[in-house]
Structures are given as structure tokens and as C-alpha cells.
Amino acid sequence: MIETKLHEDVLEIIIANAPVNALGAAVRGALSQAIDAAQGDDQVKVILLRGAGKLFSAGADISEFDQPPTGCALPAIIDTIEASSKPIVAAIHGTALGGGLELALGCHYRLATPSAKMGLPEVSLGILPGAGGTQRLPRLVGLDAALAMIVSGSPVDASSALAMGLVDRLVDEEDFPAAAISYARILDAPRRTRDRQVADDAGAFDRFAAANARRIETLDAPKACIAAVKASVELPIDEGLALERKLFAELVTGAQAKALRHAFFAERAAGKIADLPADTPRRPIAKVGVIGAGTMGGGISMNFLSAGIGVTIVEMTREALDRGVGLMRANYEASARKGRLTIEEVEQAMGLLAPTLEFEALGDCDLIIEAVYENMEVKKEIFARLDAIAKPGAILASNTSYLSIDEIASATSRPADVLGLHFFSPANIMKLVEVVRGEATADDVLATGMQLARSIGKVPVVARVCYGFIGNRMLIPRQDNAYAMLLEGATPEQIDRVHTDFGMPMGPLQMIDLAGVDIGWHRDVDRIESLQDALCAAGRWGQKTKAGFYDYDEKRKPTPSPAVAEIIDEFRARAGMVARAISDEEIVARTLYTMVNEGAKLLEEGIAQRASDIDIVWLYGYGWPRHKGGPMFWADEIGLTTVVQGLERYADRIGEDFSIAPLLARQSDDEGSPTT
Ligand code: CAA
Numbered sequence: 001m002i003e004t005k006l007h008e009d010v011l012e013i014i015i016a017n018a019p020v021n022a023l024g025a026a027v028r029g030a031l032s033q034a035i036d037a038a039q040g041d042d043q044v045k046v047i048l049l050r051g052a053g054k055l056f057s058a059g060a061d062i063s064e065f066d067q068p069p070t071g072c073a074l075p076a077i078i079d080t081i082e083a084s085s086k087p088i089v090a091a092i093h094g095t096a097l098g099g100g101l102e103l104a105l106g107c108h109y110r111l112a113t114p115s116a117k118m119g120l121p122e123v124s125l126g127i128l129p130g131a132g133g134t135q136r137l138p139r140l141v142g143l144d145a146a147l148a149m150i151v152s153g154s155p156v157d158a159s160s161a162l163a164m165g166l167v168d169r170l171v172d173e174e175d176f177p178a179a180a181i182s183y184a185r186i187l188d189a190p191r192r193t194r195d196r197q198v199a200d201d202a203g204a205f206d207r208f209a210a211a212n213a214r215r216i217e218t219l220d221a222p223k224a225c226i227a228a229v230k231a232s233v234e235l236p237i238d239e240g241l242a243l244e245r246k247l248f249a250e251l252v253t254g255a256q257a258k259a260l261r262h263a264f265f266a267e268r269a270a271g272k273i274a275d276l277p278a279d280t281p282r283r284p285i286a287k288v289g290v291i292g293a294g295t296m297g298g299g300i301s302m303n304f305l306s307a308g309i310g311v312t313i314v315e316m317t318r319e320a321l322d323r324g325v326g327l328m329r330a331n332y333e334a335s336a337r338k339g340r341l342t343i344e345e346v347e348q349a350m351g352l353l354a355p356t357l358e359f360e361a362l363g364d365c366d367l368i369i370e371a372v373y374e375n376m377e378v379k380k381e382i383f384a385r386l387d388a389i390a391k392p393g394a395i396l397a398s399n400t401s402y403l404s405i406d407e408i409a410s411a412t413s414r415p416a417d418v419l420g421l422h423f424f425s426p427a428n429i430m431k432l433v434e435v436v437r438g439e440a441t442a443d444d445v446l447a448t449g450m451q452l453a454r455s456i457g458k459v460p461v462v463a464r465v466c467y468g469f470i471g472n473r474m475l476i477p478r479q480d481n482a483y484a485m486l487l488e489g490a491t492p493e494q495i496d497r498v499h500t501d502f503g504m505p506m507g508p509l510q511m512i513d514l515a516g517v518d519i520g521w522h523r524d525v526d527r528i529e530s531l532q533d534a535l536c537a538a539g540r541w542g543q544k545t546k547a548g549f550y551d552y553d554e555k556r557k558p559t560p561s562p563a564v565a566e567i568i569d570e571f572r573a574r575a576g577m578v579a580r581a582i583s584d585e586e587i588v589a590r591t592l593y594t595m596v597n598e599g600a601k602l603l604e605e606g607i608a609q610r611a612s613d614i615d616i617v618w619l620y621g622y623g624w625p626r627h628k629g630g631p632m633f634w635a636d637e638i639g640l641t642t643v644v645q646g647l648e649r650y651a652d653r654i655g656e657d658f659s660i661a662p663l664l665a666r667q668s669d670d671e672g673s674p675t676t
Pocket of ligand 1 (some may be wrong): 020059
């Protein structure tokens with residue numbers, strides 16, 4: 001856990017706790033002992049603290065936060081380090097995060113390799129840096145930089161760290177740790193962060209709060225971070241540290257932190273597939289083909305181009321191809337204008353794109369992703385053609401959002417090479433990819449799909465084949481009930497407000513407006529059998545026609561639409577229905593509980609591997625508020641009995657073929673039964 005090496009008068013203390021040198025109880029105990037022993041060892045003049053393997057330390061062991069505190073506390077160890085009469089130097093390579101960076105802040109000097117990254121990401125776990133970070137960082141780097149790092153949780157690179165005074169100097173990467181040891185040897189006196197004053201800047205907090213108001217509105221942790229940093233200016237350091245401890249203790253046991261911890265571990269669990277050995281070979285992917293240069297095809301391609309992977313993109317007509325390529329360029333240029341990319345990077349990415357009308361050009365691609373519209377016949381035809389031209393071993397993927405991968409694969413002579421890669425719109429931005437595993441999909445094809453998705457910065461979740469896979473299948477009851485409740489008397493604004501108040505970025509009807517009200521419409525203006533038909537017949541196809549469930553202005557800002565209210569009234573009258581008042585509670589039950597119910601069915605059917613995978617789909621594909629952990633976690637938190645009772649209350653209105661998932665009913669029974 002802790003190794004020591006004496007180099008004449010410099011003692012190296014090395015944190016060796018693979019994979020990320022987390023500072024669990026055993027590490028803390030051993031570290032504390034090593035520091036104490038070094039204090040009493042006359043041979044040791046200077047102590048150098050570093051991490052083994054690829055990084056300094058990823059901080060506290062997050063899994064310990066669900067248990068009562070044990071062993072030496074990290075803040076006490078850091079105090080001992082700071083109080084040491086012998087200089088202690090932190091030598092940072094790889095990453096120093098959270099408690100890892102706080103450990104370094106307690107050291108008297110800090111060195112870093114040029115590729116190192118340093119951050120205090122606690123806020124993303126719903127807590128604050130609880131080992132002195134909120135008091136020591138502002139003393140080193142000033143209020144503005146400290147607030148930015150602590151409240152955003154984003155790491156800084158080594159050169160920024162040097163510029164802001166977080167590290168004292170950069171040391172040679174190739175010569176690490178020897179270069180750090182040589183530097184440490186010339187230091188003779190401790191220099192304590194606690195002795196510094198924070199440069200006072202009365203306006204800093206107001207400026208920061210105003211600039212970040214919206215982002216932190218509903219979250220506990222950023223507010224506590226700001227309060228703690230304020231203490232670094234207003235209180236003596238020991239009082240500031242005590243306040244930080246108190247706020248940490250309050251946050252760590254709170255509901256938001258619990259949900260955010262769940263999200264952290266769920267994301268990592270999603271990468272693991274139970275029956276797929278970790279050493280399954282991967283197929284090399286150097287060149288990707290994309291069929292279709294529409295919004296999806298273009299967005300998907302951009303992911304690969306940005307990661308430096310060449311893309312051959314195929315369209316049917318010159319016009320469609322030019323339009324698609326033009327849109328990709330425009331998207332990249334917009335990012336450059338916002339400062340997220342340089343012009344050179346834009347050209348580099350676009351230079352990797354090979355647009356073509358020749359299907360045969362896909363012949364040398366290692367992976368080909370079909371991204372044309374949802375029609376089984378069309379997709380089967382494409383896959384049959386692909387079968388004839390793709391090179392042996394090429395992976396053939398469909399971006400279908402609903403259709404059966406097994407049926408698509410049946411159009412080829414190589415169903416083992418076929419899988420689904422379902423990206424979410426806008427595909428260059430949304431992080432989720434559902435990796436759909438067909439009956440015949442080979443293990444190495446699945447493993448390659450998962451790895452590839454991660455390599456382009458996505459969060460992959462594996463799903464088996466069913467209509468809509470995980471995410472869209474759960475969307476169906478939500479959408480059906482939203483439509484039904486409009487006819488029963490709810491307004492689009494009310495239904496959507498319940499969802500946005502909950503923390504979703506948009507409600508079900510706003511989402512339909514964004515995707516297109518006309519998706520799945522039969523396109524016959526005289527055939528009006530549903531509310532969707534009525535809206536589409538009136539040209540209300542959603543944001544793209546500036547009219548859907550809402551009216552939209554030039555900036556796509558929605559306002560309630562009297563025309564829609566009229567269409568709904570008319571349609572309701574035609575159906576012989578009378579409007580009634582609908583409670584928010586009914587909306588929650590019929591749109592959110594029904595999703596949980598569908599999620600439970602997905603688990604029973606083995607479509608999703610585990611409940612937390614479903615949560616990841618909703619966090620990364622649909623903007624479920626992260627501090628509520630995802631639908632399945634949330635259901636556990638509010639109690640499955642509550643969910644089942646809510647569903648039972650409205651069962652007769654939810655839909656003719658509605659049934660409560662047996663898994664949900666069973667678990668709710670267990671929850672209700674007394675524990676002994
Ligand atoms: N505690 C416990 N486990 C951790 C951990 C931590 N701080 N950080 C990573 N792990 C685990 C992961 O769960 C994963 O486990 P499995 O292999 O069993 O799934 C394993 O370590 C490897 O992690 P990643 O897959 O994330 O590896 P990576 O190489 O992609 O990323 C990393 C490495 C950038 C360090 C990333 O793991 C990370 O961001 N970790 C979290 C850092 C963090 O939030 N630190 C703050 C902790 S809170 C704190 O320190 C409070 C305080 O004030 C005292």
C-alpha cells in the first residue's frame with residue numbers, strides 16, 4: 001500500500017494502491033505511519049511523496065463514503081504533513097484528484113510532470129473537498145481560480161497549474177521521479193500553505209454566484225463549496241477547516257451525494273458484460289464507413305473525425321451529400337467560434353472525411369455504420385449490399401433506434417459481424433451509445449463496439465434486441481400517457497412542467513417537438529385518428545416548422561399555443577370526452593412510474609443487464625438529472641411500494657394492455673414486509 005525508498009537523505013514515500021491509488025483506510029494508516037517514522041529518522045532530510053503506476057492519486061476511496069468512517073482521517077494526516085519540520089514535496093504525475101490533490105496542497109512544495117492533471121472533482125460526487133482543499137487552494141491560487149476549480153470540479157493541466165501557482169515547477173517526464181528527487185534534495189525549509197493569506201477580493205463571490213446561478217440552483221454541493229471558500233477569506237484557517245468538515249459531513253450523507261455516487265459506479269459497471277471475458281480480443285478499427293449523411297450520419301461521423309479516425313461517408317445524391325458535409329463543417333466552425341477548437345483542428349478533422357456517392361468505397365472500412373431512416377426493408381437491402389462489398393472481418397453496425405438487429409443481420413451471410421450502435425441526437429454531443437447485441441453477434445464484435453465507443457468519448461451501455469432497446473422502449477409508455485392526458489384535460493405546459501420541475505431538461509411534449517411530431521405519421525392529411533394526426537395535418541410538425549405542441553419564435557423559444565388548445569378541444573369533443581382536472585401526481589405516476597415499470601420489464605426479459613445500466617441510459621441519453629441517479633435508482637429511493645401503488649391507482653387509465661412488471665410487484669412486496 002505504501003512503499004518507501006531512501007535515496008541518501010531523500011525519502012520517497014510511494015502510494016501504491018492499484019488501480020488509482022485511492023486513499024482508503026489501509027493506505028491512510030500506512031501513510032500516517034510512514035510520515036511519522038520519517039520524522040524520527042535522522043538520515044531523512046527531505047520527504048518526497050508520489051504515486052506508483054500511472055498516477056499520483058484519485059483521492060478518497062469513494063466506496064467508503066457509504067460506511068461509517070474508520071481509521072486515520074485524511075485531514076489529520078495532511079495536518080501532520082503540513083506541520084512536519086522536514087520539507088515534504090509532492091511529485092505529481094498522471095492525475096491528482098480530490099483527496100489526492102489535497103494531500104499535495106498540504107505538502108510544502110509541489111512538482112508536476114508536464115502531462116499531469118490536477119483537480120478537485122468532489123462537487124460532481126455531491127460533496128466538497130473535505131481534506132482542506134477549500135481552505136488551502138485559495139491560499140495558493142487566489143479566489144477566482146479556486147472557485148472555478150472547486151465549483152466546476154474540472155481539472156487543470158500542468159502548465160495552468162504552474163501559471164496559477166498551484167505547482168512550483170515542472171519536472172522532466174522521462175526522468176521522473178529522479179528529476180523530482182534531485183530537486184527535493186536542495187530544499188531545506190518547510191513552507192506551509194496555511195501561513196499564506198487569501199488575497200481578498202470582495203466582489204469575487206458575487207461575480208461567481210451571478211455567473212453560475214443557473215447551473216447550481218438546485219444542487220447542494222456547489223453552494224456548500226462557495227460557502228467553504230468564503231470561509232478561507234473570512235475565518236482563521238483552523239475555523240475554516242472545521243467549517244469545511246462540517247459541510248462535508250452534511251453533504252456526504254445526503255440524497256444528492258448518494259445519487260451521484262451511484263452514477264459514478266453505475267457508469268463504470270456499465271462497461272462490464274457478465275459473460276464477456278475482460279481479455280476478449282478486439283478487432284482493429286482504423287477506418288470507419290457511415291451510410292447516410294443526414295443529421296445522425298453526420299453527427300456520428302464527427303465523433304470519429306474528432307478522434308482522428310478517417311471516415312468514408314456515403315449518400316445517394318450529390319445534393320444530400322453536399323448538404324450533410326456542409327452541416328458538419330458548419331458545426332465544427334461553430335465550435336471554433338466558441339473557442340472549443342482551433343481552425344487547424346477543424347481542418348484536420350474535415351481532412352479525414354472522404355465523402356462519396358460510391359457504395360463500393362466502403363470496401364476497405366473496418367467498421368461500417370448504417371444511419372438511414374427507420375425502415376426495415378431499406379435497412380435489409382443496405383445490409384445485403386454491404387455483405388457483398390465489406391471486407392472479411394469488417395463490423396457491420398446499424399444506428400437503428402427501434403428495429404431488430406437480428407432481422408437486419410439476417411440479410412447478411414455474416415450475422416456474427418453485425419451489431420447495433422445506437423447514438424443519440426445530436427450524435428456529436430450526446431454521450432450515450434446503446435450497443436445492441438444481436439442473437440448472433442460475436443464476442444469480439446461486441447467487445448470492439450464497447451471499446452470503440454469509449455475511445456470516442458462515449459458512455460456505452462449494452463442492450464439486447466427488443467423494440468426500442470432500453471431508452472426508447474421506456475419512452476413509449478411515457479409518450480402514450482402524455483398524449484392520453486392531453487385528451488383527458490392536461491395541457492402540454494402542465495405535463496412538461498412536471499418534468500422540468502423534476503429536473504429533466506425538457507418534458508415529453510417538448511421532446512416530441514424537438515424530434516418531430518411527424519415521426520411515424522402516415523402522412524395522409526385527411527385521415528385524422530389521433531392527436532398526432534391532427535397536429536401533423538395542421539402543419540404542426542414541431543420545432544422544424546416553428547409549430548408543434550408549442551409555437552416557436554426565431555430563436556426556438558416555445559410559447560403555449562392557443563391553436564393547439566383548440567385542436568385538443570376539438571379532438572376531445574370528437575372522441576366524446578369531457579376534460580377533467582389532472583393532478584401533477586397523476587402525471588408523475590403515468591409518465592415516470594410507467595417508465596420505471598418498463599425498466600423492470602427490461603430487466604426481467606434480460607434486455608438490460610442490470611438496473612444501473614438503465615440509469616446510465618437515462619442520465620446520458622435523455623438528461624435525467626444526475627443528482628437523482630436515474631429512474632431505477634430514484635424508484636428505489638422513493639420506495640417501490642410508492643411506485644406500485646401509484647401505478648395501481650391509475651392502472652385503468654394507463655392503457656388497455658398495461659400490466660405491472662412482476663419484478664416490481666415482487667420487490668415492492670419485499671419492501672413492504674417487516675424485516676427481522
Ligand atoms: N475511489 C474508489 N474507486 C475508484 C476511485 C475512487 N476515488 N476512482 C476510481 N476508482 C475505481 C473505479 O470505480 C474503477 O473500478 P472498477 O475497475 O472496479 O470499475 C477503477 O478505479 C478504475 O477507474 P476508471 O475506470 O475511472 O479509470 P480511468 O483510468 O478511466 O480514470 C480517474 C481514472 C481519472 C482517476 C477516474 O477513476 C476518476 O475520475 N476517479 C474519481 C476521482 C474522484 O472523484 N476523486 C475524488 C474522490 S472524493 C475525495 O477525495 C473527497 C475528499 O475530499 C477526501
